[in-house]
Amino acid sequence: MAGEVAELRFMGDQTLSLHAAKLFLLLLREAGIEVTEDVQHRVPLSVLNDTFHLTRSSFRAAFEELEAQRIAVRVTPNERKRPYQKRGPIFADIEEEDDGPELEGYRPAEVRFRFSPALRVAVAQSGHWAEISRRAVLAFESRYTLSLYSYLALRAGRRNTSEDPLTIDELRAVLNVPYGKLTNWSDLRRFALDRAQAEINQLAGFVCGYEAIKVGRRVGKVRLFWGRKDEERLREAEKAFQMTRVERTAQRRGVETIVDDKVQIAEGLAAINQQREEGG
Numbered sequence: 273m274a275g276e277v278a279e280l281r282f283m284g285d286q287t288l289s290l291h292a293a294k295l296f297l298l299l300l301r302e303a304g305i306e307v308t309e310d311v312q313h314r315v316p317l318s319v320l321n322d323t324f325h326l327t328r329s330s331f332r333a334a335f336e337e338l339e340a341q342r343i344a345v346r347v348t349p350n351e352r353k354r355p356y357q358k359r360g361p362i363f364a365d366i367e368e369e370d371d372g373p374e375l376e377g378y379r380p381a382e383v384r385f386r387f388s389p390a391l392r393v394a395v396a397q398s399g400h401w402a403e404i405s406r407r408a409v410l411a412f413e414s415r416y417t418l419s420l421y422s423y424l425a426l427r428a429g430r431r432n433t434s435e436d437p438l439t440i441d442e443l444r445a446v447l448n449v450p451y452g453k454l455t456n457w458s459d460l461r462r463f464a465l466d467r468a469q470a471e472i473n474q475l476a477g478f479v480c481g482y483e484a485i486k487v488g489r490r491v492g493k494v495r496l497f498w499g500r501k502d503e504e505r506l507r508e509a510e511k512a513f514q515m516t517r518v519e520r521t522a523q524r525r526g527v528e529t530i531v532d533d534k535v536q537i538a539e540g541l542a543a544i545n546q547q548r549e550e551g552g
Contacts, residue, residue: 280394283342283359287448290415291324292337296362297409297422298323299385300395307387308396317371317381323410328371335383338362345394360390407513408475413521416464417471419448420480424498428478437485437493457484457491465494470524474512477501 282288288296298320303313324331341362348355367384387395404425412418423446427435438446440457447464454460465482473479478500485493501509512520 280343280345280391281445282448283344287450288341288415289334289337290412290418291326291330291334293415293418293448294409294412295320295324295334296338297404297418298406301404301406303387308392310386310389310392312367312384312386314382314384316379317369317383320383332368335366335368339366343390343394345390347393358390358393360388362388362391364388405477408477411475411513411517411520412471413517414464414467414471416447416449417468420446420465420468421472421476424472424478424480424496425476428498428500433499434495434497437483437495439493440491443494467524474520474524475509477506477509479505 299313299315300307302315302319306313321328321331324334326334339361342359343362345358346355347358364386366386369381369383371381404422408421409418412421440460443465444454444460447460447468449460449464454464461484469480469482478498480496480498482497483495484491485495487493512523515523
């Protein structure tokens with residue numbers, strides 16, 4: 273299916289902040305079934321303010337961050353057409369009404385926006401956005417989680433549960449890691465991938481994991497895998513949504529500690545085996 277081979281990525285060295293990334297995904301959901309249409313979408317400012325609890329200046333900064341971003345969409349239509357890349361901004365235009373006292377006979381102040389042709393192609397070519405959970409998006413605390421979640425949501429409904437391994441640079445792009453940050457594998461794993469995995473497994477409607485693959489003596493590629501949650505895990509996710517943020521964080525840290533211990537043990541055994549091979 274053509275939609276299953278469409279990919280969207282943000283261009284340039286600038287990465288989205290957590291607020292801007294959440295706003296982006298929620299605007300897609302607010303657009304609803306008309307998200308792929310060349311129409312102007314309307315969202316009351318009160319809805320967005322209640323969702324984000326930001327000052328007006330911070331809210332405008334998140335919008336301006338999205339306005340400055342450019343995206344690239346790679347699409348493989350079918351066997352008879354060449355694959356192509358479509359580039360452009362996220363929005364064609366934005367109109368933001370001024371706040372003020374509610375006037376009789378007038379609707380509340382709103383933001384009106386129109387998505388760009390490039391963004392509409394990305395949405396039209398995949399069932400990705402239907403998989404995005406508003407509750408999960410709002411609960412995530414890391415932009416790395418949000419980026420990995422968005423990437424995997426496109427794939428969660430497929431029959432296959434993994435794909436070809438990603439290079440470290442490709443994984444950094446998937447996680448939306450800023451240029452020059454987390455350049456070695458141990459930092460990327462500990463501060464981005466493991467934390468994103470823990471948050472997704474706690475709150476999303478699917479689970480994910482990864483396999484580190486060595487090229488020579490170093491980890492050079494990473495295979496991501498995923499799968500739908502069973503009923504028991506979905507109930508656990510529902511319980512997590514009822515927790516406070518502090519309680520969810522404490523629960524995740526317990527999981528992260530177990531993961532870290534397993535990784536350290538595995539790495540220690542690998543080192544011992546390597547020494548034996550070199551010595552023997």
